[in-house]
Amino acid sequence: MHVQRISALILAILTLAAASPASNDLAMPRYEHIIVIMDENKDYSQILDPAFAPNISALAKQYGNATNFYAEAHPSEPNYVALVGGDTFGIRDDDGYTCKPGSTGGMCAGSGEPGFVDHTIDAPNLATQLEAAGLTWKGYYESIPAPGSRVLLAGDPAFFTGAKKTALYASKHSGFMNFASVQNDPNRAEHIVGFDRLDRDLAANALPSFALVVPNQCNDMHGLSGANIPPDCVHTDKAGLIKRGDAMIGALVRKIQATRAWASSDNVAIVITFDESGEDQRVGCCGWQPGSAANFGGGHIPTIVITNHGPRAKSDSTPYNHYSLLRTIEDAFGIHHYLGHAAQSDKGVQAMLPLFEVEGG
Secondary structure, X not given: OOHHHHHHHHHHHHHHHOOOOOHHHHHOOOOOEEEEEEEXXXXXXXXXXXXXXXXXXXXXXXXXXXXXXXXXXXXXXXXXXXXXXXXOOOOXXXXXXXXOOXXXXXXXXXXXXXXXXXXXXXXXXXXXXXXXXXXXXXXXXXXXXXXXXXXXXXXXXXXOOOOHHHOOEEHHXXXXXXXXXXXXXXXXXXXXXXXXXXXXXXXXXXXXXXXXXXXXXXXXXXXXXXXXXXXXXXXXXXXXXXXXXXHHHHHHHHHHHOOHHHHOOXXXXXEEEEOOOOOOOOOOOOOOXXXXXXXXOOOEEOEEEEEOOOOOOEEXXXXXXXXXXXXXXXXXXXXXXXXXXXXXXXXXXXXXXXXXXXXXX
C-alpha cells in the first residue's frame, strides 16, 4: 500500500477517536447554503486596509471578521486540499493533480524529490460527506474551459503560452479535483463548473448546499506574467491586483445578496478567505505541525463571514484556520464526523460559532 494511503488510513483512525462534537458544534445553527470565495496570496493587514481593498474591508466591518485566521502551508495547492479534505495529504507544492512520485512532465517538477506524494487522493472529502448526507455541492471556477474539465491549465488565447505563469484557470486552485472520487464522478460536469453556471444558478435561485467559488488568476489577486497580460493582473503589481480582486469580491457578494435565498428565512453564509499569506510566513494554528513539510502554517490571512441572519460588526480573535472552517461547514450541515485535522479539538480546532450564530439558531 502506498505510504500516502497508509497515512490517510492512520489519520482516519485517529479522527474517529477524536470526532465527538463539542458545545460550539452542537450550538451551530443549520445553514441552507454556504458559499466560500477563495482568493490568493495576501496578508491580513493588506486586505483589511480600506485604502487597498474597500469592498472587503467594509464587509469585515459590517459583518464578521475572523481576525486570527491562518493557512496551513505554502504554496497554494495544499491549502485548497486542506479546506475540502481536512489534511494536505503531504502535498507541499503546486504540481498537477495527476502527478505521482517519479512522474515526468512540466507540471510534475517535484516528482523526483524524496517525500513527493501522489497528488490524486483516495480519501473521503467534503463532497463525499455532503452527498452521503443528501446535500449538494459545486465548485465554480472562473475561466475553466468546460464543465467537468480535467485540464491542469487554461488561459486567454491572447497571451496563454501553456505555462503556469499565464494560466487564468489553474487546477491547483480547485481542491476538489485532487480527489479520486471527484475525478471519477460520472456527474463531474455538474459539480465542476464555470462562472457562467454560477450566474445561471444565482438567477434561478438554484445554489447548491455548498459552493466553492474561485476567480481566475487575474481576479483572485494571484496575478500572471508574460506578454499581453492586463496591467492590473501583472503579478508584481500588488496594489493593482488587490484592487481588481476586491472589485470581483464586491460584485460576487452583491450578486449573492440579490438572490431569493439571501432574502429568505433560511440561513445563508458567504465566507471570503485566502489560500495563504502573501509573504512566506510560517505560522499557523489548530492542527498545524510546525516541523512538517506540508502542514507547517501558511501565515495570517483574512477571513470574512457574511451571513443573512447572523452577527453584525463582529470581530472574533479566536485562532482559526481552514480546518476550523471545514469543521464549521460540517456542523452547519449537521455532519459531525469530521475530516482529518478538522476533528482535532485537542489541537485547538473548533467551529467558528461566534461568526455563524443566529438569534434563536
